[in-house]
Amino acid sequence: MDKKIINIGIIGFGVVGAGTVHALQKNSDLIMRRLGAIIKVKKVADLDIETERSISLDAGVLTSNVDDILNDPEISIVVELIGGIEPAKSFILRAMKNGKHVVTANKALLAVHGTELFDAAKRFGQDIMFEASVGGAIPIIRSIKEGLAANRITELVGILNGTANFIMTSMTNDRRSFNKVLKEAQGLGIAETDPTLDIEGWDAAHKIAILASLAFGTPVPFENVYVEGIKNISPEDIEYASNFGYCIKLLAMAGCDGKNVEVRVHPAMIPYDSMLANVNGSFNALSIHNNAADEIFLYGRGAGALPTGSAVAGDIIELARQIMLNIENRVPSLGFQHDSVISLSVKPMEQVYSKYYFRINADDKPGVLSSISGLLSMAGISIESVLQKGRNNKGGVPIVLFTHEAMEKDVRSAILEIEKLKVVNGHVRLIRIMED
Amino acid sequence: MDKKIINIGIIGFGVVGAGTVHALQKNSDLIMRRLGAIIKVKKVADLDIETERSISLDAGVLTSNVDDILNDPEISIVVELIGGIEPAKSFILRAMKNGKHVVTANKALLAVHGTELFDAAKRFGQDIMFEASVGGAIPIIRSIKEGLAANRITELVGILNGTANFIMTSMTNDRRSFNKVLKEAQGLGIAETDPTLDIEGWDAAHKIAILASLAFGTPVPFENVYVEGIKNISPEDIEYASNFGYCIKLLAMAGCDGKNVEVRVHPAMIPYDSMLANVNGSFNALSIHNNAADEIFLYGRGAGALPTGSAVAGDIIELARQIMLNIENRVPSLGFQHDSVISLSVKPMEQVYSKYYFRINADDKPGVLSSISGLLSMAGISIESVLQKGRNNKGGVPIVLFTHEAMEKDVRSAILEIEKLKVVNGHVRLIRIMED
Numbered sequence: 025m026d027k028k029i030i031n032i033g034i035i036g037f038g039v040v041g042a043g044t045v046h047a048l049q050k051n052s053d054l055i056m057r058r059l060g061a062i063i064k065v066k067k068v069a070d071l072d073i074e075t076e077r078s079i080s081l082d083a084g085v086l087t088s089n090v091d092d093i094l095n096d097p098e099i100s101i102v103v104e105l106i107g108g109i110e111p112a113k114s115f116i117l118r119a120m121k122n123g124k125h126v127v128t129a130n131k132a133l134l135a136v137h138g139t140e141l142f143d144a145a146k147r148f149g150q151d152i153m154f155e156a157s158v159g160g161a162i163p164i165i166r167s168i169k170e171g172l173a174a175n176r177i178t179e180l181v182g183i184l185n186g187t188a189n190f191i192m193t194s195m196t197n198d199r200r201s202f203n204k205v206l207k208e209a210q211g212l213g214i215a216e217t218d219p220t221l222d223i224e225g226w227d228a229a230h231k232i233a234i235l236a237s238l239a240f241g242t243p244v245p246f247e248n249v250y251v252e253g254i255k256n257i258s259p260e261d262i263e264y265a266s267n268f269g270y271c272i273k274l275l276a277m278a279g280c281d282g283k284n285v286e287v288r289v290h291p292a293m294i295p296y297d298s299m300l301a302n303v304n305g306s307f308n309a310l311s312i313h314n315n316a317a318d319e320i321f322l323y324g325r326g327a328g329a330l331p332t333g334s335a336v337a338g339d340i341i342e343l344a345r346q347i348m349l350n351i352e353n354r355v356p357s358l359g360f361q362h363d364s365v366i367s368l369s370v371k372p373m374e375q376v377y378s379k380y381y382f383r384i385n386a387d388d389k390p391g392v393l394s395s396i397s398g399l400l401s402m403a404g405i406s407i408e409s410v411l412q413k414g415r416n417n418k419g420g421v422p423i424v425l426f427t428h429e430a431m432e433k434d435v436r437s438a439i440l441e442i443e444k445l446k447v448v449n450g451h452v453r454l455i456r457i458m459e460d
Numbered sequence: 461m462d463k464k465i466i467n468i469g470i471i472g473f474g475v476v477g478a479g480t481v482h483a484l485q486k487n488s489d490l491i492m493r494r495l496g497a498i499i500k501v502k503k504v505a506d507l508d509i510e511t512e513r514s515i516s517l518d519a520g521v522l523t524s525n526v527d528d529i530l531n532d533p534e535i536s537i538v539v540e541l542i543g544g545i546e547p548a549k550s551f552i553l554r555a556m557k558n559g560k561h562v563v564t565a566n567k568a569l570l571a572v573h574g575t576e577l578f579d580a581a582k583r584f585g586q587d588i589m590f591e592a593s594v595g596g597a598i599p600i601i602r603s604i605k606e607g608l609a610a611n612r613i614t615e616l617v618g619i620l621n622g623t624a625n626f627i628m629t630s631m632t633n634d635r636r637s638f639n640k641v642l643k644e645a646q647g648l649g650i651a652e653t654d655p656t657l658d659i660e661g662w663d664a665a666h667k668i669a670i671l672a673s674l675a676f677g678t679p680v681p682f683e684n685v686y687v688e689g690i691k692n693i694s695p696e697d698i699e700y701a702s703n704f705g706y707c708i709k710l711l712a713m714a715g716c717d718g719k720n721v722e723v724r725v726h727p728a729m730i731p732y733d734s735m736l737a738n739v740n741g742s743f744n745a746l747s748i749h750n751n752a753a754d755e756i757f758l759y760g761r762g763a764g765a766l767p768t769g770s771a772v773a774g775d776i777i778e779l780a781r782q783i784m785l786n787i788e789n790r791v792p793s794l795g796f797q798h799d800s801v802i803s804l805s806v807k808p809m810e811q812v813y814s815k816y817y818f819r820i821n822a823d824d825k826p827g828v829l830s831s832i833s834g835l836l837s838m839a840g841i842s843i844e845s846v847l848q849k850g851r852n853n854k855g856g857v858p859i860v861l862f863t864h865e866a867m868e869k870d871v872r873s874a875i876l877e878i879e880k881l882k883v884v885n886g887h888v889r890l891i892r893i894m895e896d
Contacts, residue, residue, distance in 0.1 A: 163607025171599025337610030
């Protein structure tokens with residue numbers, strides 16, 4: 025019996041593009057058994073059609089002209105894997121206008137222009153799928169949109185950037201400095217030459233903004249996401265955290281109380297025995313708290329050619345099923361009906377509550393702790409525990425404080441006051457604490 | 461605008477039935493926003509319509525006559541939650557024959573009669589969904605059938621029975637005996653009065669048989685699943701395991717080399733730092749190894765009214781989407797096209813390879829270790845490490861051996877020989893070791 029053929033076109037033949045072709049080739053027999061049809065990569069467009077890749081394409085498949093994909097009426101699914109805002113966005117819009125479904129792994133684009141793209145998908149009667157944009161191979165987006173559809177999600181806590189987690193893991197295991205570990209990661213190809221997106225938290229922020237939209241059914245204006253990276257974390261902080269039963273991770277978090285959402289990325293101390301504390305190296309994970317299933321925790325490879333390519337291929341298979349059934353928009357882009365996506369306001373970071381760790385370098389004089397604790401008390405911040413050790417090599421003494429829950433605004437103004445004290449040297453280090 | 465109403469009927473108003481109604485009621489507004497329709501529980505059938513439940517139903521919804529559901533043309537989804545083989549199976553077949561989709565959480569029925577039910581679904585053009593049958597709230601089945609559709613799954617390793625895992629966790633934390641912890645679990649309502657299904661491994665076996673079918677696209681005759689429970693595990697074994705960096709869990713495992721499948725449930729030692737080792741108490745988890753996404757690990761509540769009910773509700777929502785689109789069989793029951801489900805043979809346990817732990821109680825005499833290691837060597841089993849401690853309170857000495865990989869058949873015959881030695885007392889304790 026002749027099997028139906030679903031033609032796809034892939035724009036971008038870089039790491040993920042090659043991984044997608046690889047996954048489709050490697051498991052073509054399996055995919056045919058599951059789908060009952062053949063996924064055929066009809067065209068792959070890339071500006072560079074000269075460089076040899078490890079993946080071979082049939083003659084005539086590789087093209088430098090994107091129109092060979094966007095204007096081909098036989099291609100029903102366009103896979104955008106070039107990343108960045110433009111021309112990716114224009115390509116996606118043109119594809120949908122031309123009656124093609126879209127698969128993308130482009131988190132920056134979705135985080136910044138998701139609403140526009142989802143509106144266009146609805147208008148053109150096409151689907152845009154993006155499982156690979158968050159958590160690579162881990163079926164996070166599908167789980168939120170479908171498996172957990174009957175759950176009101178209250179909180180997401182994730183490790184969504186493998187590079188930052190690799191660095192934090194190495195710093196923790198070897199008590200080495202951020203700069204040394206970053207250099208090592210760059211040597212291993214785990215961190216890029218310009219590592220800004222990863223270590224400053226922007227990549228994780230793109231991902232948690234997308235997940236917050238899906239979890240709470242609201243657009244999340246990306247400029248309202250609080251972002252803080254890991255470059256100020258020192259081995260000293262990791263040591264103190266460890267003394268108190270915590271490890272430090274770059275966390276991406278989102279919460280919703282029904283009225284406001286909170287979306288933020290920053291380093292945080294988490295208890296050593298939590299599931300997230302066991303996510304090491306370049307792995308990703310997400311913990312989904314909700315009002316029926318309780319906690320769901322999903323873990324796997326957040327990057328890499330074949331893992332990410334396999335998630336892209338999963339989306340292609342789902343769209344192929346829809347094409348064979350002649351349906352679209354089975355599940356809306358955000359998992360909420362288009363007219364049920366409600367704009368919730370994003371709480372400013374100043375209004376967020378958390379527990380805090382402070383590390384203060386102070387002169388070794390009587391009354392220092394009393395001055396500091398007095399300022400905290402005046403700001404309404406109560407101390408849970410204090411650790412004051414001997415002098416460090418610069419002559420001062422480090423004072424480490426763990427607070428009870430407090431509001432960010434109060435904490436920031438208290439820190440300003442503490443830094444004004446003559447007995448306090450330099451900046452107060454602050455790390456938020458995330459209990460389960 | 462009037463929303464469309466999808467009428468469902470639930471058979472069985474026990475723990476999961478009540479949990480399903482609870483999830484649907486508690487999150488009805490959210491479900492409407494996601495689905496664009498109202499899920500209406502039109503009828504709930506239970507033999508007991510007298511006992512008060514914590515969940516209230518509208519007047520006229522509760523009935524003792526299952527025909528009120530099976531023969532109601534307005535009901536398009538039948539939810540079977542009575543468990544057991546009959547009458548559950550007949551109800552499901554009648555529902556499908558009457559043009560209704562089915563949701564069930566009935567692992568025993570699916571493990572034993574899955575093929576017959578999936579055939580019937582295909583024949584009647586209906587869908588049977590069963591996310592809640594394995595891993596409660598965790599979206600495992602959806603992930604295998606859809607998110608990981610482009611992955612060739614090679615191995616599944618799971619903790620799929622919360623009662624057994626609660627017992628193993630308590631035994632590990634407190635070094636208490638199986639019988640004491642079982643009694644405690646029964647007092648807490650975590651273990652049933654007759655705990656056989658859970659502690660003997662049958663419940664986990666039902667679940668892994670279902671997952672193996674889904675992962676490898678093959679029927680798994682349930683009688684070919686190897687099943688061994690936890691009641692022979694002693695605090696002594698847990699202590700030795702701990703000395704060597706392992707903890708003991710009741711694992712459910714399935715593997716496929718393309719030709720044969722392996723499906724088994726037994727206690728196993730796993731490295732302390734593996735993700736599965738951190739699954740404690742009544743939580744469930746599954747590690748999915750495959751040839752593209754690498755390892756995916758899914759964790760959450762495997763039981764409980766609301767968690768399991770939320771998974772049932774997720775299936776109801778997916779079927780409601782299909783009804784609104786007027787489609788069926790979007791994804792086949794096993795995730796493989798009906799004509800692509802291929803019968804693979806299940807490897808007998810005797811042919812399975814594993815590393816092993818033996819605990820032997822021997823007389824404290826010269827030459828004992830030499831006799832034992834001689835017998836192992838003759839059987840082709842090589843020893844990785846040995847621990848011989850002082851006399852135990854019964855006068856003998858415990859000898860603990862860890863082997864390299866060996867075939868089960870060889871191990872069993874070597875043990876028979878070892879047990880024949882005059883210096884060896886009682887049975888040799890054997891626990892398989894599962895490295896990552």
